[in-house]
Amino acid sequence: xxxxxxxxxxxxxxxxxxxxxxxxxxxxxxxxxxxxxxxxxxxxxxxxxxxxxxxxxxxxxxxxxxxxxxxxxxxxxxxxxxxxxxxxxxxxxxxxxxxxxxxxxxxxxxxxxxxxxxxxxxxxxxxxxxxxxxxxxxxxxxxxxxxxxxxxxxxxxxxxxxxxxxxxxxxxxxxxxxxxxxxxxxxxxxxxxxxxxxxxxxxxxxxxxxxxxxxxxxxxxxxxxxxxxxxxxxxxxxxxxxxxxxxxxxxxxxxxxxxxxxxxxxxxxxxxxxxxxxxxxxxxxxxxxxxxxxxxxxxxxxxxxxxxxxxxxxxxxxxxxxxxxxxxxxxxxxxxxxxxxxxxxxxxxxxxxxxxxxxxxxxxxxxxxxxxxx
Amino acid sequence: xxxxxxxxxxxxxxxxxxxxxxxxxxxxxxxxxxxxxxxxxxxxxxxxxxxxxxxxxxxxxxxxxxxxxxxxxxxxxxxxxxxxxxxxxxxxxxxxxxxxxxxxxxxxxxxxxxxxxxxxxxxxxxxxxxxxxxxxxxxxxxxxxxxxxxxxxxxxxxxxxxxxxxxxxxxxxxxxxxxxxxxxxxxxxxxxxxxxxxxxxxxxxxxxxxxxxxxxxxxxxxxxxxxxxxxxxxxxxxxxxxxxxxxxxxxxxxxxxxxxxxxxxxxxxxxxxxxxxxxxxxxxxxxxxxxxxxxxxxxxxxxxxxxxxxxxxxxxxxxxxxxxxxxxxxxxxxxxxxxxxxxxxxxxxxxxxxxxxxxxxxxxxxxxxxxxxx
Numbered sequence: 001x002x003x004x005x006x007x008x009x010x011x012x013x014x015x016x017x018x019x020x021x022x023x024x025x026x027x028x029x030x031x032x033x034x035x036x037x038x039x040x041x042x043x044x045x046x047x048x049x050x051x052x053x054x055x056x057x058x059x060x061x062x063x064x065x066x067x068x069x070x071x072x073x074x075x076x077x078x079x080x081x082x083x084x085x086x087x088x089x090x091x092x093x094x095x096x097x098x099x100x101x102x103x104x105x106x107x108x109x110x111x112x113x114x115x116x117x118x119x120x121x122x123x124x125x126x127x128x129x130x131x132x133x134x135x136x137x138x139x140x141x142x143x144x145x146x147x148x149x150x151x152x153x154x155x156x157x158x159x160x161x162x163x164x165x166x167x168x169x170x171x172x173x174x175x176x177x178x179x180x181x182x183x184x185x186x187x188x189x190x191x192x193x194x195x196x197x198x199x200x201x202x203x204x205x206x207x208x209x210x211x212x213x214x215x216x217x218x219x220x221x222x223x224x225x226x227x228x229x230x231x232x233x234x235x236x237x238x239x240x241x242x243x244x245x246x247x248x249x250x251x252x253x254x255x256x257x258x259x260x261x262x263x264x265x266x267x268x269x270x271x272x273x274x275x276x277x278x279x280x281x282x283x284x285x286x287x288x289x290x291x292x293x294x295x296x297x298x299x300x301x302x303x304x305x306x307x308x309x310x311x312x313x314x315x316x317x318x319x320x321x322x323x324x325x326x327x328x329x330x331x332x333x334x335x336x337x338x339x340x341x342x343x344x345x346x347x348x349x350x351x352x353x354x355x356x357x358x359x360x361x362x363x364x365x366x367x368x369x370x371x372x373x374x
Numbered sequence: 375x376x377x378x379x380x381x382x383x384x385x386x387x388x389x390x391x392x393x394x395x396x397x398x399x400x401x402x403x404x405x406x407x408x409x410x411x412x413x414x415x416x417x418x419x420x421x422x423x424x425x426x427x428x429x430x431x432x433x434x435x436x437x438x439x440x441x442x443x444x445x446x447x448x449x450x451x452x453x454x455x456x457x458x459x460x461x462x463x464x465x466x467x468x469x470x471x472x473x474x475x476x477x478x479x480x481x482x483x484x485x486x487x488x489x490x491x492x493x494x495x496x497x498x499x500x501x502x503x504x505x506x507x508x509x510x511x512x513x514x515x516x517x518x519x520x521x522x523x524x525x526x527x528x529x530x531x532x533x534x535x536x537x538x539x540x541x542x543x544x545x546x547x548x549x550x551x552x553x554x555x556x557x558x559x560x561x562x563x564x565x566x567x568x569x570x571x572x573x574x575x576x577x578x579x580x581x582x583x584x585x586x587x588x589x590x591x592x593x594x595x596x597x598x599x600x601x602x603x604x605x606x607x608x609x610x611x612x613x614x615x616x617x618x619x620x621x622x623x624x625x626x627x628x629x630x631x632x633x634x635x636x637x638x639x640x641x642x643x644x645x646x647x648x649x650x651x652x653x654x655x656x657x658x659x660x661x662x663x664x665x666x667x668x669x670x671x672x673x674x675x676x677x678x679x680x681x682x683x684x685x686x687x688x689x690x691x692x693x694x695x696x697x698x699x700x701x702x703x704x705x706x707x708x709x710x711x712x713x714x715x716x717x718x719x720x721x722x723x724x725x726x727x728x729x730x731x732x733x734x735x736x737x738x739x740x741x742x743x744x745x746x747x748x
Contacts, residue, residue, distance in 0.1 A: 031697035194701075197676070199597040201571060202693055209698040220699040223573040224598045225631025229706035232633070232663060247518055257599025259606070263637040289606060302571070302597055302635055305679040309692030317681030317689050321403035323584040325594040327568075332603035 001168045001182055001215040010057050011127060019069060020064045022052045025169060027208035030308045040069035040082050047089040054170025059095035060127040062086045066103040067119035074115040079107055089197040099126055103272065127172045133199045134174035136345035141240065141275060145324060149189045149236045158238050160195040161227055164255035165203035166242020167211050176275040177242045185217045187233050193219040198255060200301040200328060215338045228264035239265050239272045246281045250336030251288025253303025256329050262338035277326060281356060283364045289370025290332035295330040302326040375542045375556055375589045377406065383547045384431050386484035392445060396426045401545060403584035404682040414443035414456050421463040428544025433473035434501045436460045440477040441493035446649045448489040453481055473500055501546045507651045508548035510719035515554025515614065515649060522611045523563045533611050535568040535601055539577040540616020540649060541585050550649040559591045568604060569594040572629060574675040574702060580635060598631050602638035613639050613646045620655045624710030624725025624740065625662025630703050636712035649717040655730060657738045662707035668744045669704040676700040
């Protein structure tokens, strides 16, 4: 999407065709800065320190990290070492391992002399594939927005509420939940986004608001407490969120607080959609509440806030009394009964076991008969 | 309740019997400081600048403000002026006008020489009456907590979730939503409170957490996004919140985000109670969603956060990109269908027109026939 009016991805190559450039997402929304990655270790550090984040972007960065490793040393040992170093950067990120496996498969059986070029070619494909998947999600979601827009009077806007950042910044381009929004905006639909602040890490206020603003999409940041009131008063036409994991029966694990918005959507007849690339579906699970372990994160994320002071410094302030305990659950599970539909790269799928299996037969069969796949 | 182990109210008199002392709530939770009010203007400033807040405490402070005015000048003109100055400090606070009217009624027909003593006496009564009402709310709510405690195994705690600050700091003592909690804790019930942070003004993280901590009540501060997840996993036994206004049919207007917690409570079979002194019931309204106007507050409350820096300064930081719009609705309405019961000074009342009218016949009759009351 655009930054300062210029089409930009979250990861690209310098003119030398070798040096990788990413946006320093830790400086957003107050400062736009890029970081050059010239070595394996720089790529690993960018992932580990969350200069970049978001499962698809982590995968693409790791792929380029393998390519960077080949610049110095294209030996088998260097390949194995790069794989190990990158895999350790964010151990729970599914896309990371997938991207590294793809790179290993593309390079392992090639002569050393071909590995550098092959690595850059496969990394570029991985990045492009992510863009393609998100664009497909965008086209399917756009149809939903178009339908709502058709019911509006001239000048009335389509209001979409989103939670956290399932945006362009979490992927290579387009984002997942944001892809339909950007496409609608680009084709001239009068669209406006309510972006939940998304405490404790504020990805809505700091990342979603920033990327929508850079691309020129009208938006309003709201406290996480506000969405229910807006829906009660007809101010939200559609909710679209992302997800970290969807079970075979359509339960949706996403950033903490998503469940509360789904309840409010149901209570007020507002459609609640979840946008996802299909690898996010875990066909081995069939009860999100019982089976998905919810990560508890550092207390500091709740106890403090980081922002820009009046004199332009980035400062972290404590907002909870010393001595008060805090709890920081990273995610919650929205039961399938509250989800209107799943926007995937193959179209909109109902959150039921039968519909998911029908849409992705090649994956659901394997999961249903794990022995048969061995 | 206690501060540093010492029983304390939110407003008291110095040893001279004339100077009023309040807690500077703008410095909480990071610094406990008191402010002396020796004149009408100092009392007015304390209310206006939100050194003190909470409808009952505003009423008590305004009453003492009238008494302070009588120190300088006990004339009719001074009385009228004090009334006018104090009424302007927080125009929408219902308790403020009520307390000022009470003071005016108590002083107007007395000789000047008696007004100073009478003013302090009536102000003290107003403060004591608030304590009594809250204690009665506490006793009725305690019965609910006792019932839950009786179902627990040894060592298991009773978990109460609350939103915003309907605590001791908003009243003269006990608080409304917190009164049952303090009483349970004081009698040895193993009680624990989840305190919603309550963005954007953070009254939960900064005030509720502080007062619970000072009194020694075990508690955990959680982001506003977290309550649904806790209820899904059986970690909340009971929700108790305060309210700014209850309609004749039991709709509850309270701090923004209350509705989302009520939805989660309903979805998970968690009892959802609202604690209130009966003057909070507005018998002239019968549809909270349609009839209660929701105040929109300053953008800065959402766009910034204030807290303590690592080196001990109070600093305000911006957490939303420049150029992003923000919306700041102060309250939402929880429909009566989501409310288990109203904890009032006369007992627990079902949120229905019939039950509210039966519990408060003297007020509901007047409202039902406004002409007859004229």
